[in-house]
Amino acid sequence: MDVLARNNVRLSGSGREAIVFAHGFGCDSNMWRYVAPVFEDRYRVVLFDNVGAGKSDLTAYSFEKYGSLEGYAHDLIEIVDALSMTKVVFVGHSVSSMVGLIAARKRTDLFKSLIMVGPSPCYVDDGDYVGGFTAAQIDELLEFLDANHLGWSGAMAPVIMGNPDRPELGDELAASFCRTDPAIAKHFARTTFLSDTRELLTDFSIPTLVLQCSSDVIAPVTVGEYVHEKLNNSTLVVMKATGHCPNLSAPEETVAAIDAFLRTAR
């Protein structure tokens, strides 16, 4: 099996170290177009699409494998291995933050540091833990998506993006959601919003940057703080940027925060 073709892996830039960017739910590697190129003068930059997204090989989609985040973590490990890389910097957006965590726990040799953009280890409130959604809200969200993929995409994307003063951002995300195969979108949404990776945060010591937006309905500040508290070796940066996609809405601030972290985490 050809891992690099399956995940539409692209490699640009020059440098001794590599930085790997992973996109979130309903998106593809295009989400990194304002961020990734900035690192090309110092890093080899790896972009890829999750199976089911972008220009990945849709025939490789498996409802069993991708029914848990483990399936995506397995692919991430295969990609880094297929590129014969070790000790990469990993940048994950949203659910892919946790995919990176799962992969890094399995193969510490492959990851030098993690950068989590808007991570959430659990979207559902649970006792003292505030994920931001009740179980009923998540069920409702998934039922709405099951019933009306395009309607859900148009309604949810602007909410997830935030930044209502720049409606083109929400429009882009809505279009990205709509482009996703409906069956895959519904399945990935379920895999994402029902995931609970909280216990994986403990006993994890690879340097990690938690990049938190100051107003994000998908991953509220309390969630970023929780992630930061549980990790052994993390830095929490709460950005001025709002919404769940600072890579698109505030690329300069996102780049600056990643850059500062990379320069100190050597």
Place this chain on the structure above:
Amino acid sequence: MDVLARNNVRLSGSGREAIVFAHGFGCDSNMWRYVAPVFEDRYRVVLFDNVGAGKSDLTAYSFEKYGSLEGYAHDLIEIVDALSMTKVVFVGHSVSSMVGLIAARKRTDLFKSLIMVGPSPCYVDDGDYVGGFTAAQIDELLEFLDANHLGWSGAMAPVIMGNPDRPELGDELAASFCRTDPAIAKHFARTTFLSDTRELLTDFSIPTLVLQCSSDVIAPVTVGEYVHEKLNNSTLVVMKATGHCPNLSAPEETVAAIDAFLRTAR
């Protein structure tokens, strides 16, 4: 050792198959800028710089290793292996055609087909074999380069490029020659112009396109015909393009010839 960093490997495009472009003496992967992108809609496109060229890791240069084309072939094999690829299409310009041949003989599993742009297995006339230069001319050429790197670059580049009606092409090649580290340029010139890989052409059956310019002082038409005659499974295309660098001087014709070969060689 990090092969992908050493050779400044970049990967773009999407597709089931991969196409690898290798540049010639005194150049770098930039020589493929009009050709390689055309294949990105159907192939994964691999670009790299030879050690000693472009943005490669100069500290990896070894006068022993790169004293023969075998050293470059070794690196090519390592690059394809490092990308976990097999059965790639290889496009080599000038001396890199022969590097591809050496690599493909060692590892037939890695190469689906070869495209040789302006190949020459031997630059020096030898009995019935007409390489285009007498042994004395090659010695003179290397002595001139040893004595005056910049002068040689300025004088030879326009001759190699041909197309005197477009002096900017020769200027670009001269600038590329001048950018090369003088010690490495002198060494690579010696490795190139004193190479004799004629015996490697026999018993080679991987489909090969010999792309020959109609007026090329470095690799005359008789040399392309010789390569074609010796190979078991080759196609000879004599282009209207003149000079030794059709990838720069006649990219449309170069792309069209490669494309036609790839569509029939499936």
